[in-house]
Amino acid sequence: MKTFTTLCVCVLMLAGVALAGAIDGKWVSERKMxxxxxxxxxxQTFDLKSDGGKLTGSVAMKMGDREPRSSEIKDGKIDGNKFSFTVTTTTQNGEMKTTYEGTVDGDTLKGTAAREGGEGRPFEAKKQ
Structure with missing residues (x-):
C-alpha cells in the first residue's frame, strides 16, 4: 500500500509539471478598441517560460500602427493550469502596472488583466 501511495504522489507531481510546461511558448491576443x-x-504577444512553479518571459503590446512595446514579466507563478504575473509599462503618464491571472486550456490562455487601481478586463490568447 505504501508503494502504491508513493507511486500516486509521483504521478500527480509529474502531471503538475506537464501542465506547467504547457504554457511555454508564444501566445497572441487580438482585440479591437x-x-x-x-x-x-x-x-498582445505573450512569450512565456515555466520553471517548476515560476513563470518568466515578456509581454509585447502593439496598438494600431505604433511600434510594439515589450515588458518583462514579474512575480510570475504557475500552479497546475493556473497562472499569474505582473508587467510594468512606462507610458507618457508614468508607470502602469497590470496583473494577469488565468488558466491554460489546451491551446488557449483565458483570464483577466487588471491595471493597478482598476477593474479587470477579460483576455484570451491563442498558442502560436
Missing amino acids: SRNGNEMTII
Whole structure:
C-alpha cells in the first residue's frame, strides 16, 4: 500500500509539471478598441517560460500602427493550469502596472488583466 501511495504522489507531481510546461511558448491576443472615434487593433504577444512553479518571459503590446512595446514579466507563478504575473509599462503618464491571472486550456490562455487601481478586463490568447 505504501508503494502504491508513493507511486500516486509521483504521478500527480509529474502531471503538475506537464501542465506547467504547457504554457511555454508564444501566445497572441487580438482585440479591437475605439478611441476618439478611431478604431484600432491591439495585439498582445505573450512569450512565456515555466520553471517548476515560476513563470518568466515578456509581454509585447502593439496598438494600431505604433511600434510594439515589450515588458518583462514579474512575480510570475504557475500552479497546475493556473497562472499569474505582473508587467510594468512606462507610458507618457508614468508607470502602469497590470496583473494577469488565468488558466491554460489546451491551446488557449483565458483570464483577466487588471491595471493597478482598476477593474479587470477579460483576455484570451491563442498558442502560436
